[in-house]
Amino acid sequence: MSSVGRDGEQGLGRLMAAVSTVRIPDKVRAVVQAEPGDPAPGQLWRARWGEIVELLLITEVDVSAVAMPVMLDDCVADARTLVLAADQTSLAVTLAVWMDLARHLPMYILDRQIGTVAVDVSRSGWESDAIAGGARYGSGPVSAADPRHEVRARLEDAMREFAEAKWAPSGSGDLARLMAAASLSPQRLIDAMGISPQRALALRRGQVAVDDAEARVLAPLLGITEEAVLEANASPPAALVVQLSRPRRRAQVMRLARKRGISEHSAWLAATYGVNAQAARQTGKSQDPGWEERIDRYFQVTLEN
Template sequence: MAAIGAVRIPDEVRAVVQAEPGEPAPAQLWRARWQQVVELLLIVEVDDAAVAMPIMLDDRHADAQTLVLAPGQTSLAVTLTVWIDLVRRLPLYVLDRHVGMVTVDVSRANWETAAIAAGARYGSDPVSRADRRHEIRAGLDDAMDVFATATWTPAGTGELARLLASAAIGVQQLADTLDITPQRALALRRGQVPASDREAAVLAPILGLSHQAVLEANPPPPAGLAAQMSRPRRRAQVVRLARRRGITEHSAWLAATYAVNAQAARQTGQSREPAWEERIDRYFQVALGD
């Protein structure tokens, strides 16, 4: 957020930046972050993913294929360069902070033309091969590829039952070790339910594996749960959980997802998809003390 912090912006916009992220929408400006890559984006379309373009908060590196919005066309009140030809379809979970919006109607097919009529302009061609605009464009192109291919959802090998059998851990021993009922221990031994974050932590040294490896030996989480855990506001909670526990974001994502899934699996006789959003809310209320 250094770029945003250096910009003199209205108080109401700063409040948006500092608030917990909501759902992304067209015409919004977001920070995207994955591993060590951080960029600002303009969202132009949202469904189960986000169609977005990289932006910068000045026009120093604008080339002939970029659109430069005037300060009056953004809530940040600064010149904003949009690399319209570097548009990508990105997973929602790379978005981690809403930073503002544009006043241009990006849902229109010819929105660039309308933006120019309202005060925007195109950049200019680089003056030489050494022009830094080439480097900036290449870096943004690489960053968008990182975002487009980012993934956190565990494949889930489903190997936990085999691992428990190989370690010759009986049902009663498993129940005593994990402080669970024999019924749940039997279900774990049969691979019918996933191990929770707590259970994985106890099993890790017994199986000679890392905590994360035990979690990933679970079956893959249900698609509905993974989709809910991929929303930007869930990522913000995952970040807080990681900081609280002193673990990586990826480990926190796995821990939260499998904890919610394990809790749902304890309920028998379900005839419909669990209310994942409510279950996730309850999990983070306890885990984060909200």
């Protein structure tokens, strides 16, 4: 993933330019400015991954979310696109919904809630209810040069990129081998990192993961980047990854990235292994130690200090 500052702000700028010609209702502005929560059917979200930024309508939520792309410009809606009336959305403008481009998407591509629709999208055949309430379908392209073709192709590409997006570290588990190859003895780890003999021995044996602070020390000793050091840890617990994939956690990851001047992906790795290493030191257990509270504490410390 690219830098938060560049891609995220450029994407946001493109999105805000699209709504600059309409008056944003105060209640919508409050939703956009609020800390993101968990998504729910009927909500409109901004999705962002790298340089790709789109608006999505959420229709189902489980471990992942089922969503379809939407646009405020109904002039490019083709015959397979449903155009909601202005009074059917909290944005108070018509909304073009590409229903046939719905995909299962990971939660972590969701960036910020934008608004809601007034149609119960969790119901089967909800489009009929929407049409009864004033919605309509767009019209087919009139020629090969019709911009509807280009818009649909771009949205198809965006939804594919969203569906394939990944942030969770693979966790190669190669850290012990890398330290052995660099002749990093437990005593050298103690001297360089200021850690206890017990932790140095556990690190050297590959029994524990390093956190982001330790990775900064190890990186020059191993001749690799801090991100590569973190990726050489063992895979983090799945429950921790699930918790950090929620939109509210992504907002905290983005703040961490901006504070440290690093990429969003690097900030995600730092948070993952920072929380995991702290939990291991405090509990000595591999089962779920109560990730929610530990993640809260991690961000409280890293973002406020």
